[in-house]
Amino acid sequence: MTATQVTPAPQTPARLSNLDRFLPLWIGLAMVAGLLISRFIPALSDALHRLEVGGISVPIGIGLLVMMYPVLAKVRYDRIAAVTGDRKLLVSSLVLNWLVGPAVMFALAWIFLPDLPEYRTGLIIVGLARCIAMVVIWNDLACGDREATAVLVAINSVFQLVAFSLLGWFYLTVLPGWLGLDTQGLDVSVWNIALNVLVFLGVPLIAGFASRWLGEKRKGRAWYEEKFLPKVGPWALYGLLFTIVLLFALQGDAIIAKPLDVARIALPLLIYFAVMWCAGMLLGRALGLGYSRSTTLAFTAAGNNFELAIAVAIGTFGATSGQALAGVVGPLIEVPVLVGLVYVSLWAARAWFKTDPYQESTT
Template structure:
């Protein structure tokens, strides 16, 4: 039996033996990041300083390693048929731009002006709400490729969904944030937005296309083009997982001291973020199920709205409110919450794939 078949049989949904325990490895990496961030903060301070336009280059490199394997699977010849299945795109656009920013703002106000009003100073509460709004208005660009790969999503369709999101974000992010924050002088860091899209989508997409073309022209004797691509992506998939784990160590290392010195604040900010993440996922997932969207489109469709474009949110928070502001802290907490949440949703999606059409 081929290696790909053995892996698929071992873990329904396409997750291999190592990835089956991915949540355990992530938990260990979170602990390692917190420990190292407090023991050797100088190293992480140096790594944090390696950035261009608020995009951290070490993290960007690791995300690139995660995204590249899926880009190899993108079949450009199939792009012309994406319009034949508009349901997934429709759900993505409606949930990400007509629902998610407003529910995030509503949850922020509910918790920090009502539920947690006695625990947080009013000025700090407004800062945290602002940070949550920035996260809610910035749907994911890069990491969704990782979550899609872990659910064996359609890579071509996922690329289209992300690309549509990016185009809408260029025009809608600033007006939405201005509306929800009640201000009009939102300075969108276009260099951050464009550099992130280039690093996380364009560059790996070009590299993936070149690799795919090479694989198709150098397939083994008797091997189909699809089998050649599958063999290659199976071989490099561990690089993607290791990139995810290293990213977790870095992110938690960068914020290790903050997390340990302000545990209550971190926990309070995490509450509305958790409710938003799970709520948005199940809303999109239920809509996809009711509309009979195939699983390989439905899973990425729901995961895109759940994940956030944290580089953009953090950059805008720092630009508007300052590096040590509550808004910046809230966007960072969004980063820390995202990985464990997304892994749990990936696991749920893989367990429920049988409820969706296969094609």
């Protein structure tokens, strides 16, 4: 090496940006903003309630699309075939999501709310609605496997179409009857579930795939990943914060009016999210899935599709029902808890998996 040659410094994977680093603060402020809108600008809250198509809030739908598109645009779709061949990951996800998750929520609902059947039913509905939306954000922040997330979310969507009504009937009617407990009915339209899946997964998934295919075809992969993705990436968190503001603006009155009821609903939810995340992370570690896929398994198991749960509760029992309130409390607890678990995941990468999560996510 001559005196004029300079050895390039090794590239260090990017750490959390300021937007990511202070995400708990932004989310807290978004929640407060939504509650203040609900309290002091009721006309806006009423307008948001009226902007629904097929039971889906149009503004919330827009927020979720803005939130999910950048993450799904980052997915390397040419790697998905390798994910589908990972039977340990796929089987583990199906077991956690469709056998363990609903059973855990059923048990917690009866343990903590035996005297409040409406809230109990609402919690069980939350447990049946497996996550297909915000999980992509939590997984991305925790440096999970994007390709694995896309596959697991798609699988959950298919199972949701088939299994949601059947499991609702089992956990609200059949199993309580066997155990000598109170029973509830659940009449859910498969069309409503399909519409929910189409809006919150299908549209951003198609847009993400199309942008990568067109971007790489016209400009090349280097341009797409180094120029395009950094520009659209922050919009995922902007969409998340916008969605949170709207959710709390829409449901703020119910949350403020019944703080003790909210606390009773919150406790089993808090336990549920922690138990399911730990189960996914520890199972992935035991199966040797590595950090990124164990993280994906953990967040897809812990997250829930609160949009679907709220829509089903309102459609079946009414907007002012206890079941609907339980669905609303879901994101109130899920959002801060899973944000906290993002930081726990990053710690676990080094403590349990002996790896740098940022380095692993770039390989």
